[in-house]
Amino acid sequence: MSVGTPRGLASSGQKPITEIPHPLSAAEESLSPGPDVSISPGGDKDPELTNGTLVDGSSPASASSTSALLSRLQVEENSEADAAELYASTETRDLFVTVDDPKKHVSTMETYITYRVSTKTTRIEFDLPEYCVRRRYQDFDWLRVKLEETQPTNLIPPLPEKFVMKGVVDRFSEEFVETRMKALDKFLKRVADHPVLSFNPHLNAFLTAKDLNKRQGLALLTKMGESVKHVAGGYKLRARPPEFNAMGEYLDTFSQKLGTIDRIAQRILREQSEYLTELREYASVYSSWAGSEDELQRPLEGVAGCVTTCCGALEDLSENMSQDFLPVLREYVLYTETMKNVLRKRDQSQAEYEGRLEAAVLRRQEDRTPMPLEVEKCQDKMECFNADLKADWERWQCNKRQDFKQLLIGMADKNINYYEKCQTAWESLVTVLQEKQTEDKTSETN
Known part of the structure; x- marks a missing residue:
């Protein structure tokens, strides 16, 4: 029996991750007893993030400085490789899309937002x-459901959450509309x-039709997708x-770290909002005080101006966290x-192949019947999953490194900008206070 080139290999241009045993020649070997692996995630381990690749745990702890140096070199190497890949991809792209210009539509039945797709x-x-x-x-949402239905072996990018808590977010x-538009x-x-989804x-x-005929079967497909998920x-x-296995462990640890960062960032944002409210009141007190103190008017107004400047800088910092930092984490x-x-789903495909192969x-062995064609089809399906998942995993890792590099650099720049504004404001107050002190000494000598 000859197994042809699977569709996933042709579409992604990747080699299979593992060699799948031929049903006739290695069936007994593939069905030999081995450790059962549960598909459901479990365990309380907290493995280090290793991009989903196998890691040799025998390295001595005393080599931490060397490991740090190697990690830094690896980051720089990955950044250069990602930049080169990104440059090459933009050079060969022939499909450019943009989502912008949100508009609010109000009718007797509903109110909704539309976005221009160019x-x-x-x-x-x-x-x-x-x-x-x-x-x-x-x-x-319709497009994503259709992509999941027709490209089950590929990683479909996520959409931002549809529902928001009533009374919390308008x-x-x-x-909200601006943040959602960026995510879309x-x-x-x-x-x-x-390279595959763009030809769907x-x-x-979605990109060309004036009116999409998408209503029929959408609810059914959504329910089917949820059932296949479990x-x-x-x-x-x-x-x-x-x-x-390495991929699954990496995803568990990565999602756990992101969840922790998201919770802390949300708490910091709330505390910044409370601090900002107090800071504004703090500035207004100094302003009102300055009106009743002729001798201290300039210093008090200076303090009020410094606090107001710090308020504006903190507001910009909080806005960046809520509109740029948190959405990337949630994505x-x-x-x-x-x-x-x-x-x-890849595991399900492997389990189906193993079950049919065993039968x-x-x-x-009983009646010497030839191997059925369905076994070959299951093998092809599993190879497609292996190849497509491997290709999408590498693409996802590349995008992740680029996105988080930009995110962290942007966060550092925003924090530096915030503290520079605050420092400049308070340094200007020092000048005012020194001038006031000089004036007081001059008046005393006269």
Whole structure:
């Protein structure tokens, strides 16, 4: 039996992660007893983040300084590689999409926001070089459901959460709409840059059609997607490849770290908001005090001006955290859940292959019947999952390094800017106080 090149290999251009045993020649070996691996995550371990690759744990603890140096060199090397890959991808891109210009629509039935989706392309699959359509959030949700349905072996980028807590966030506020627009733009750009997803016909319809015929079957597909998400939880694999074990451990640890950072950042944001309220009141007290103290008017007004400047700087810092820092964290929390779902479906595919192979081997031993074609199809499906998941994993790691590098540099710049503004304001007050002191001494001598 010859196994042809799987679709996943052709689409992603990657080699299979593992060599899958041929059903005829190595069936007994593949079914030999091995450690059962649960698909459901478990354990209380807190492994180090290693990009989902296997790590040799035998390194001595005394080599921490050397490890730090090697880690730094590795980061620099990865950054250069990511920059080169990003440059190469922009040079060969032929599909550019942008989401902007949010507009509020009010009708008797509902109120909603639409966004302008602009497309420029040179692909022959498109009839025109440019398109401009308006889409609402549920249109983006439809596209993602269709991509999950038709590309089950690929990692589909996440969308921002649809629902918000009533009374906590106004979904029609300018800040919320702006944050959602940025997230939708990033989602669509990730899909358009993907070497497989960007050729999906549903993406073509989303970018070009004036009206999407998407209502029929959407609820059913959503329910099916949710059921598939949990279907693999009861399978026990005979020998899950170590590469995918490393991926699962990395995702568990990564999501845990992100969750902790998100909770702390939310608490810092609340404390900054409370501090900002007190600081504004603090400035107003000095301003009112200055009106009743002629001798201290300039120093008191100076203090009020310094505190007001610090208020503005802190407001900018908090706005950056709420609009730029936290959304990236939430996006990657959703990304890890999406990656875990793809990993579960890959495990389900392996479990299906192992089950059918075991049944076929038993029948072959009993009556010498040929290996059924369904076993070959299951093997091809598993190889597609392996290749596509490997390619998307590497692409996801590259995007993650780029995104967090920009995020952390931006956070550092914003904090530096905040403290520089505060320092400049208080240094100017010192000058005012020194001038006042000189004036007082002059008046005393006269």
